[in-house]
Amino acid sequence: MQVSFAVQVVLTRVAAQQDLSLTQLRLLGILRDRTPSMAAIADFLELDRSSITGLIDRAERRGLVARRPSPSDARVTLVEATAVGLELASRIGAEVGASIEQLLAGSSATARASIEKLAASLPQP
Amino acid sequence: MQVSFAVQVVLTRVAAQQDLSLTQLRLLGILRDRTPSMAAIADFLELDRSSITGLIDRAERRGLVARRPSPSDARVTLVEATAVGLELASRIGAEVGASIEQLLAGSSATARASIEKLAASLPQP
DNA sequence: TATTGTTATACTCTATAACTATA
DNA sequence: TATAGTTATAGAGTATAACAATA
Secondary structure, three states, rough: HHHHHHHHHHHHHHHHHHOOOOHHHHHHHHHHHHHOEHHHHHHOOOOHHHHHHHHHHHHHHHOOOOOOOOOOOOEEEEEEEHHHHHHHHHHHHHHHHHHHHHHOOOOOOOHHHHHHHHHHHHOOO | OHHHEEEHHHHHHHHHHHOOOHHHHHHHHHHHOOOEEEEHHHHOOOOOHHHHHHHHHHHOOOOOEEEEEEOOOOOOOEEEEEEHHHHHHHHHHHHHHHHHHHOOOOOOOOHHHHHHHHHHHOOOO
């Protein structure tokens, strides 16, 4: 639990530096390599679909993402990161990586291996 | 990060089962063995003092905590868990412990030792 | 009929700024 | 003057229920 909270503090701090919430940070992470539907985003984040509407509204207002109609199903709206959003996502990814690395700075190779093994045993990410 | 999110999912689920937010869950955890001032709670949770007013209002409305004047300083309000709040905190503590234990079910003794060592190396909890 | 996304509504959580009561 | 707590206000995040458009 301590480890968990330490990581959350790191993520929250990195997000706050870019004036983002943890949810917006996770959204950008999802959009780095995908262009999911609203429903798919709700599934990823385990939120109700009605919550996604506002989330995407706010991200769109900031120019980080854009809505696009699905070519195959007129009911579906796809969401993609803009160039600005992708750039920010990339910057955040690097920052998070560095911060986690720093968190692990004092831990041995065997400790890291143990944690990786634990992570692998967890329910699907 | 995977480990961190897995723990957060556990905590959020346990809190939701009792119709509590993660913040209310943390509050109850704090009050298990303390009767802090409003300001001290703000420090623990790293939130603004104005946020604590509403947090305690809602917990008080649910009968989980009670405000009490400080005997030594008339400006200070102390917060203590009620019997109901303590009972709930205890139940939640057991539930969280069991869930984390389950999360670690497949991991070896050396893996656990590594994680404990990492936790010990982290900035003060 | 079932699914997708939105709207309307309500609540929690959080912060900033202004205020009061006390020290 | 400085500190503790509250209020007013604003915004993000979240859910439930009802709805329109499409499949």
